[in-house]
Amino acid sequence: MSRSSLRRAYGVWAPIYDRAVSGFSGPLRRQSLTELPEDARRILIDGIGTGLDLPYLPAGREVLGIDLSRAMLRRAQGRGQAVWLVEADAEALPLADQSVDLVVLHLILAVVPDARKALAEVVRVLRPGGEIRLLDKFLRPGERAWLRRAIAPLSAALATHTDLVFEDILAQEPSLVLISDSPAALGGWFRLIRLRKTASV
Numbered sequence: 001m002s003r004s005s006l007r008r009a010y011g012v013w014a015p016i017y018d019r020a021v022s023g024f025s026g027p028l029r030r031q032s033l034t035e036l037p038e039d040a041r042r043i044l045i046d047g048i049g050t051g052l053d054l055p056y057l058p059a060g061r062e063v064l065g066i067d068l069s070r071a072m073l074r075r076a077q078g079r080g081q082a083v084w085l086v087e088a089d090a091e092a093l094p095l096a097d098q099s100v101d102l103v104v105l106h107l108i109l110a111v112v113p114d115a116r117k118a119l120a121e122v123v124r125v126l127r128p129g130g131e132i133r134l135l136d137k138f139l140r141p142g143e144r145a146w147l148r149r150a151i152a153p154l155s156a157a158l159a160t161h162t163d164l165v166f167e168d169i170l171a172q173e174p175s176l177v178l179i180s181d182s183p184a185a186l187g188g189w190f191r192l193i194r195l196r197k198t199a200s201v
């Protein structure tokens, strides 16, 4: 899906997004965002959407949220929480190399047109030793999941991908190490994943 189609799609989603997503995702967000390291002072929420993660972040951190959709960002702004919001593309982050301590990737990698490019951008802006907190739906290598593969063209039209294999995306980033990977919902289709960028490759 092109960027302009994604913008249009999330313009439609924006007014109903919280009602549709907050109930199921709340406990998963809480789990994903527990035990944030003390030294994670600068946090990027990549594809922040309506800002549903904001209530789960500890106070006193510097938080930046980027998103392609102005309609979604407006909702995030309306939450009235301390956050810098910028309209930007996750595949070309307007941030300097190694400028953030932790990146939140909730329900975004399976949405962007090119998940590999988006992850490469995260690796670029994350400092060595920094962490990624990821929540999304992924297939496992070799998983047949015929229905999820079959509906992929349809779900892509609905602005999400159902056939991404996380291990394939991770394989391109040798600087990332897996800290944990746990099933989150729908029989492990949704996963909570923690990654750390190594100090050197």
Ligand SMILES: C[S@@+](CC[C@H](N)C(=O)[O-])C[C@H]1O[C@@H](n2cnc3c(N)ncnc32)[C@H](O)[C@@H]1O
Pocket: 006, 007, 010, 021, 046, 047, 048, 049, 050, 051, 052, 053, 066, 067, 068, 069, 072, 088, 089, 090, 091, 105, 106, 107, 108, 111, 112, 113
């Ligand atoms: C499913 S929503 C998830 C929002 C939020 N992360 C959450 O957990 O509720 C996907 C978000 O990604 C944004 N998005 C899609 N493609 C993007 C891109 N290339 N760059 C930045 N944001 C993008 C959409 O506008 C939307 O707000």
